[in-house]
Amino acid sequence: MQKIIEQEAEDFFKNSGEFLRNVGVDNVIFGYHDKELKVLLQRPFSLDKWTVTGGYIKRTESIEEAANRIAFSRTGLKDLFFQQFRSFGSPKRVADEEFTAKYLEEVLSVPVPADSWIFDYFVSVAFYTLTEFSKVQPKKGELEAACQWWPVSDLPPMMFDHAMIIAEALKALRLHIAHYPIGYELLEEKFTLPEIHSLYETILGKSLDDRNFAKRLMATGIIIKLNETKKIGAHRSPFLYKFDKEKYEEGSNTESFNLNILSLKP
Amino acid sequence: MQKIIEQEAEDFFKNSGEFLRNVGVDNVIFGYHDKELKVLLQRPFSLDKWTVTGGYIKRTESIEEAANRIAFSRTGLKDLFFQQFRSFGSPKRVADEEFTAKYLEEVLSVPVPADSWIFDYFVSVAFYTLTEFSKVQPKKGELEAACQWWPVSDLPPMMFDHAMIIAEALKALRLHIAHYPIGYELLEEKFTLPEIHSLYETILGKSLDDRNFAKRLMATGIIIKLNETKKIGAHRSPFLYKFDKEKYEEGSNTESFNLNILSLKP
DNA sequence: TGAATAGTGTCTTTAAGACAGTATATC
DNA sequence: GATATACTGTCTTAAAGACACTATTCA
Helix, strand or coil: CCCCCHHHHHHHHHCCCCEEEEEEEEEEEEEEECCEEEEEEEEECCCCCEEEEEEEEECCCCHHHHHHHHHHHHHCCCCCEEEEEEEECCCCCCCCHHHHHHHHHHHCCCCCCCCCHHHCCCEEEEEEEECCHHHCCCCCCCCEEEEEEEECCCCCCECCCHHHHHHHHHHHHHHHCCCCCHHHHHCCCCEEHHHHHHHHHHHHCCCCCHHHHHHHHHHCCCEEEEEEECCCCCCCCCEEEEECHHHHHHHHHHCCCCCCCCCCCC | CCCCCHHHHHHHHHCCCCEEEEEEEEEEEEEEECCEEEEEEEEECCCCCEEEEEEEEECCCCHHHHHHHHHHHHHCCCCCEEEEEEEECCCCCCCCHHHHHHHHHHHCCCCCCCCCHHHCCCEEEEEEEECCHHHCCCCCCCCEEEEEEEECCCCCCECCCHHHHHHHHHHHHHHHCCCCCHHHHHCCCCEEHHHHHHHHHHHHCCCCCHHHHHHHHHHCCCEEEEEEECCCCCCCCCEEEEECHHHHHHHHHHCCCCCCCCCCCC
16 A cells, blocks of 8 residues: 655645645546446545545635546546536534544554544535546545446445435436537547437436437537448448537527437437 | 624634634525515625625534524524525635725724634535515624615625626526426415516516416416405406415425426517 | 406417338348 | 348427407506
């Protein structure tokens, strides 16, 4: 296990002033792969409980900058699409005695008082971030034992209230899907109709009529059909499509834009 | 001007531990009166700038409890309808030198260091609250010179980023209007069709066809027509209506509920 | 009886939803 | 030509939108 430098650690656990107290950022990073929506989770040393990515807020940065910095530190990617969706705060939300004890006993190379600010009541400003799964090489932090993708539909044991945070992030994502071209963030640049169809089915958790979906999708006017196909083996090759980001920005500005895809039935 | 007790004040400005650091709650309290949407604002001593109601979070309470406590302290009413809509946080958002200077010089009866936690970088978790205008007797706090209603369409000079916070609250309210019976919170128990019609026009900032509005409103099934009318002078007396709160709760739980009123065109 | 406001019905247009057959690629 | 997947067109149904007249109150 990699130890952090002692002086740095001591400063950190005293919070000599780099970070805000009692408030932090959690960032639920979503990716899509293999017809499954996935979320990037990390696990602290010595514990069999996972957390969403998150961290403290520097005095010199905004909460959005903090969320962006956290996403970058775990995915290596800049300027990902992210959205604030809710804040969580209650005296009980980070009470986890097992975590505190293990953290103190086993993980750290420096003495940390049990009443250190890091175990304090924290309000969490929560964001979700969308990223293309295939571009990400998850990178764990110094204080974590692991950082990896988990299917949203099959999560490991979660620490604190993080299972609820993921549930809320998913709810927000499902709402936003009607107003943002979510596919742009989660798919590769060129994608097929069946791929984006399946993405929407996965996120919404229900099946969507393929004919109506295609009709609606093309009606948005922000998708361009390319003159190429993708080879998929012993079957008809699907055409490739891409987003017309320019047209999207226009529509998005005038508020006339609506994917109208939320209401699609089965 | 009412001075706060010295020892209490000193404790407060040192923050001996009652409140969370670097994070607080702002609560945009809306009321409706005289065909105008109003917001409850307060003004600190010696300044000609106003703020939305807000405050610090006690270590013993959740952010929702803090928002509720703040609403109660200004309106005297309990259990009002409120919704969290966004959090704001950036190193610059509460930088207002005039405020800091005047506060230090003129307002307080105790010495406050210029680097006191209250002038620090604060993340604000923002809520809006709805209340029936006629029930409220605005009550100012000890550190304010005034607390009163202002029309949303004609605000006084606002401190910090509070004009933006109100704008965002209004945006959220307009979105929520399609899914919550906003009228229940803003109107008196019994109301007329023209009254609720005008409320929706005010909140959405556009005119709504009266025939279609009535049709849609009654189609929700959560409004009961009473066998009484309201005398309004030399004109036909409108019938009174009230919300069927029970039916609303049902519909609201099953997610089948939708006022569908957002899309009403002129 | 005139002035002001309350209240309601019908037709048109548009969008949602259901549904099934043809096309293409490979073996 | 068998099989697996891609692709698309039409009809039905429901909701949104436009529109104008009758009803009541009281000065």
